[in-house]
Every structure is written in C-alpha cells, then in structure tokens.
Amino acid sequence: MLHLYTDASPNGYKVSIALEELQLPYQLHHIRIDAGEHRQPAFLALNPHGRIPVLVDDVAGITLFESAAILLYLAEHSGRLLPTGPARWQAIQWLQFHASSMGPLLGQRVHYQLLATPSLPAVSARFIALTEATFATLDAHLRTHTWLAGAAYSIADIATFGWTHIATVCGFDFSPFVHLSAWHARMAARPAVQRGIQIPEVAHGP
Incomplete structure (x- = not known):
C-alpha cells in the first residue's frame, strides 16, 4: 500500500495529481502544517527536514520525500508518465x-x-x-x-x-x-x- 503524507500546497498537489492520474490505491495522511504536525517526531521520522509531501511504499519498504523524487518513483513504479527515448x-x-x-x-x-x-x-x-x-x-x-x-x-x-x-x-x-x-x-x-x-x-x- 502507498501512503501519502501531505497538506494543501503546490508540492503536495503534484503527488496527489500523479496518484490520481495513475489510479493507484493509496492511503491519505493529512499533515496539517498550520497546526505544526510537520514538526512532530512521527513525521520527522519520515522526513527529517519536516516538509511535505512524503510517500511511503510499505510493500517495497521505500520512504521518499522531495516531490520530484516521488514523481520519478511513481513513474518508474507504474511505467507511465515518463516517456521513452x-x-x-x-x-x-x-x-x-x-x-x-x-x-x-x-x-x-x-x-x-x-x-x-x-x-x-x-x-x-x-x-x-x-x-x-x-x-x-x-x-x-x-x-x-x-x-x-x-x-x-x-x-x-x-x-x-x-x-x-x-x-x-x-x-x-x-x-x-x-x-x-x-x-x-x-x-x-x-x-x-x-x-x-x-x-x-x-x-x-x-
């Protein structure tokens, strides 16, 4: 299962759009930045820099932060959204x-x-x-x-x-x-x- 940790932000929307385009099942975890949830120990264990989004693929055992890296991972994982040649x-x-x-x-x-x-x-x-x-x-x-x-x-x-x-x-x-x-x-x-x-x-x- 894929887990998306995100909030309403440009970086977060990149990953939610990609997941919707790919129609991949995922579980949403809303990290409310205004409430300081991105600075809580549980989230910092996923991204020590304290920024959303984070994607966790618990089947592959992979945790990724930085939206560009996550987009590349999803493209490679699905074989879509990244052309060849x-x-x-x-x-x-x-x-x-x-x-x-x-x-x-x-x-x-x-x-x-x-x-x-x-x-x-x-x-x-x-x-x-x-x-x-x-x-x-x-x-x-x-x-x-x-x-x-x-x-x-x-x-x-x-x-x-x-x-x-x-x-x-x-x-x-x-x-x-x-x-x-x-x-x-x-x-x-x-x-x-x-x-x-x-x-x-x-x-x-x-």
Whole structure:
C-alpha cells in the first residue's frame, strides 16, 4: 500500500495529481502544517527536514520525500508518465527546471509579495521579475509543444502545474504568457488534476 503524507500546497498537489492520474490505491495522511504536525517526531521520522509531501511504499519498504523524487518513483513504479527515448530526457530536464527555477522562486514570491511583514518592495520586485522570466521560458517552449516533454504528458507537466495552480490561487497573473496559459488550461481540464488539487483539501490564498 502507498501512503501519502501531505497538506494543501503546490508540492503536495503534484503527488496527489500523479496518484490520481495513475489510479493507484493509496492511503491519505493529512499533515496539517498550520497546526505544526510537520514538526512532530512521527513525521520527522519520515522526513527529517519536516516538509511535505512524503510517500511511503510499505510493500517495497521505500520512504521518499522531495516531490520530484516521488514523481520519478511513481513513474518508474507504474511505467507511465515518463516517456521513452529522447522525450524521457526532455521530461527529466523540465522536472529539474521546475525544481530549480519554478518552485523556489514562486515560493519566495508568495512570501515576499503577500506575507512578509514588514513588506520589502525591492525584494518582492526581484522575485516578481525572476518568476516572470521563468514564465517567459515556459511560454516560449510551449509555443511549439503541447506538453513540456513534447507530445507526451508527463510528470514534468504535473510538477509545473502544482506551482501554476498556486500562482492562480494567489492571484498572480500570467495571462500575458498565452502559451503557458493555454497549457495551464489544458492541465486544469484533466479530471485527475481536478481531483488531485482537492486532496487533502482545497488551497486558499493568503
């Protein structure tokens, strides 16, 4: 049995979407970050860094944290969501791009633009500019590709959507990036994606 430890967050939604896409049975464990459950000893035994998501495969005896690693594991485990041939490396490339240039920058933008007290306009402006550059890179690629790996829908799309979904929840407007926006709409229309972003609960903006 697979066990998913998660909360309503972009990183958590990546894994719940993948599990819904793959239709794999799993048990949900809601780790309520606002209540400090991610800092409790039982959870720290699963991820000493105290972050969600965590996936436990108790049949294989494997415990994984870091959403990109979990997505790779699920793709390998199922034989799906990771294409073969050159497209495989395109998917891995864009998965790495999300981990280095999408998630960290948008996470900082959320903090400095919406949450930081006192506000730091110069820092906020920097992360706005950096995330807009990331959106522009994705937009240029998606101008000629249906999905990030090309013709094949993959874990790279799921990982990236985790953050574009939260960007929309937070009111960040990337509509000027028309190809990225069209890709986001294709993702949002998928039934498994719609289910995944409600697990364990719907995200709300700050």
